[in-house]
Amino acid sequence: MSIEIDWMAFLSVFAAALVGAVMIVTLYALGLRMLVRAGRVPVVTPAEFTDAITVLSAKEIRRAAKQAEKAARKNPLTEAQKTLAFLAAICCFVLCAAAVAGGILLIVIGH
Template sequence: MIVINWIAFVQVFIAASVAATIVVSAYAVGLRLLVRAGRAPVVAPAEFTDAITVITEKEARRAEKAAAKAAKKSPLTDGQKRVALVGAYLSFGVAGAVVLGGLLLIVFNH
């Protein structure tokens, strides 16, 4: 007969939900602060299968130009941009630490 420890199941479910929420929230805040700091991430086009639409070189240049123009129009001072950049890196660090902590729990608590 299989016996399920429901308390342990609920504990794992809650821990996973909280960790996922923290990782996604920290990453989203980090991206938002990165954009506010004037460093919007621009991804170069890559070659994929036909199922995925790839932007052209012209569209990539246009996106880079728009990001640079938006960075110049930012109402933030240089100090505020620096604080936003540090906050972005800290947010990414929190997301990475939560993921690393989860991995360490799996490896050493199992």
């Protein structure tokens, strides 16, 4: 009994996975960048876990939110440019979600 590997199929799956991963990471990073340029800096309060290495205090969280508000006020873009950057961010996030959903559909439905 011998096992044969179809190396061309392996390489095509590897290339598709690599391109998909790079595309998803790039779209997400570009979406975050456009969101910041639009003046909507995402401030996420950290979850507190019992075994967390670092837990931010309430003071540190308030300081981060204050810095985000200050950065949003210093934005040199006009309102039209901010709106365009926000729409670009939404488009990037939608494309990222579509790529993930497409990958899941290929796994579930495809062969």
